[in-house]
Amino acid sequence: MASYPSVDYQHLADQIKVWATELGFQKVGICDIDLSDHEPQLQKSIDAGLYGEMDWMVRHGMMRARPAELLPGTIRVISVRMDYLPPQAQFASNLSDKTQAYISRYALGRDYHKLIRNQLKKLGQKIEQEVGAFGHRPFVDTAPILERPLAQKAGLGWAGKHSLLLDKETGSWFFLGELLVDLPLPIDEPSQNECGKCTACMTSCPTQAIISEGVVDARRCISYLTIEYDGVIPEEFRKPIGNRIYGCDDCQLVCPWNRFAEITEQKDFHRRDTLSNADLVLLFSWSEKEFLQKMEGSAIRRIGHIQWLRNLSIAMGNAPFSARIVEALKSRLGLNSNLDTHIEWALNEQSNQEPLINRKVDNKNQRLIRVIEKGLPRDA
Structure with missing residues (x-):
């Protein structure tokens, strides 16, 4: 010393x-x-x-x-x-x-x-x-x-x-x-746990990654899956991921203590302009060059373009049916085998959601169908 x-x-x-x-x-x-x-x-x-x-x-x-x-x-x-x-x-x-x-x-x-x-x-x-x-x-x-x-x-x-x-x-x-x-500075008093009986963070986790108090199984955590893991995301986690393409805040969102949080004065942590429009198809359309340019100086840049597209494809599979989404997904097929796995899953999810216009029939037509099926007079 x-x-x-x-x-x-x-x-x-x-x-x-x-x-x-x-x-x-x-x-x-x-x-x-x-x-x-x-x-x-x-x-x-x-x-x-x-x-x-x-x-x-x-x-x-x-x-x-x-x-x-x-x-x-x-x-x-x-x-x-x-x-x-x-x-x-x-x-x-x-x-x-x-x-x-x-x-x-x-x-x-x-x-x-x-x-x-x-x-x-x-x-x-x-x-x-x-x-x-x-x-x-x-x-x-x-x-x-x-x-x-x-x-x-x-x-x-x-x-x-x-x-x-x-x-x-x-x-x-x-x-x-x-x-x-290496300085023998006086030490401060440690903080005491104030969570009490609250388990909101544990019960709200979309993938149940918090397996016991204070213990997280990274293999189930959306933050790990979308940021640290660059492989094929297990299918069981794709629906729970929803539209989270980089990290997850759910356990913090439900925490009662966060109602006291203050807005940062550090402007470097404010939302960058390139993310002001977070439309899935728009972000998915970025080329690798655009991704690297727009994410310069961002923590997101380190996951790389392919993983960015992988995460977005899962979110697009979880989005409501859109011909625009289907077209965008198909345009990326063949770029990378791991990426293809997620795109094909997303396309299948989209195909399972028929356009609303084909599934919904107005009340008048519904009544007409019931009348015909029952063989009743039109004015019944």
């Missing part, structure tokens, strides 16, 4: 929280690095294969619970929160309109990784100006680290039954980041 004998660590901790606020973070806390209580569940999840094909979650094993293995000398973690709920989120209207694509609200704007990482670097630089050179390293959901347990220890909130972090003052619409340091 490094020694900084002239530093007033309580004063430094107070300053860090001020600097973090000035850098755009809504909350900051400090904790030690002991996550040994979480190792048994981590190993259990690995053994059960709950991470699906996210091999990096398995490959690093217990390192995720041992921050000092990421940065030797680490004794504290500065945990930060940045709100991302965009204005005019249009949750209900977007989900209910099956001709529109639903994109998880965290991904409507710019990719948060670079922004938060840069702000954490600046926080490290401010600390360095105060104490001189010291050991530190920023992380933003891109390294093997249990960020939610660390955030709970730092007092930023508690892990809800959906496994996401919750704060009773702001809900769960925020990103997390960490700055690992």
